[in-house]
Amino acid sequence: MQSDQTSPNLSRREFVAATAAAGLLSMAGSLGFAKDTLAAEAFAMPPLPYPDNALEPVISANTISFHYSKHTKLYYDNTNKILETKPMAGMTLEKVFLEAAKDAAAMALFNNAAQAWNHTFYWNGLKAGGGGEPKGKLAEMIHESFGGLENCLKALTEAAVTQFGSGWAWLAVEGGKLAAVKTGNAGNPMTNGQKPLLAIDVWEHAYYLDYQNRRADYVKAVLEKLVNWEFAAKNLEA
Ligand SMILES: [Fe+2]
Structure with a gap:
């Protein structure tokens, strides 16, 4: 069903x-x-x-x-x-x-x-034609927490690329500020009292058919072209 x-x-x-x-x-x-x-x-x-093909050519x-x-x-x-x-x-x-x-x-x-x-x-948290710049309160919090979108994307990339083995990178709220965090395997920021806004799957099954071992290329393309900032903004307000 x-x-x-x-x-x-x-x-x-x-x-x-x-x-x-x-x-x-x-x-x-x-x-x-x-x-x-x-x-x-x-x-x-x-x-x-x-549809299955909506995120091509990134995924x-x-x-x-x-x-x-x-x-x-x-x-x-x-x-x-x-x-x-x-x-x-x-x-x-x-x-x-x-x-x-x-x-x-x-x-x-x-x-x-x-x-x-x-x-x-x-x-x-993904959509065709995603990426770009977040708006409103989310944009303000990104500026306050990271010093700007570029630093936020760098932090998310760092979390995604340095997660050893299978896991996830997340944009999450912790103590009233945004943070880029990573979890191993099935981990979720909520078990650490953090509120997730966005997730990037870094299990190999998420990218290996398209990028083989090049996880960093997959993460870069997802952040630049697919990330759904409106979804993150709604989660921030929820
Ligand atoms: Fe997955």
Whole structure:
């Protein structure tokens, strides 16, 4: 089942609502079945907010197809599979991974639920014809926190390129200021009390088909041509 509640300009609040709604839709869809066939709760993977080829030539349709239909889908499927035996009814996907992060025995749930969330956040933080300059309060905070957009992009690039192995680079709010942070594997800034505004996936599956080992080229192209500043601005206000 897929939710139709996402859009290219999905804000973090709308994103949370969409992922929660997806779970509720799945629950509603299970009503009417015999009690023993009821699914506890399932999160539906939101649709991509653009066609597979929309981000070319920066990210190929081939990469998007595998990354969304295989990798992202597997994280949702695994999350739902684990939740069948560990019901966390009524929780948003965000709440599920934040709760799982507190429990060392729930590492598989954390990894899959956080990756499902991170990927949907990443897809919505990209758009065809992105890049350019942020506006409004986001632009002001970038100036205050980094001394300008160029320094902000440098900091994000540094975080993305220096993340050792798989992980993520993020623009996040910490203590009222913006920061470029990185997390390993399925990590998410929210587990450190930071509020994510944008994500760059630096797992090899995000760029290897198009850029092979040249992660820095992928990051540069994403920041210059795809990054969705309107999505970041909405998250700042959320
Ligand atoms: Fe990924």
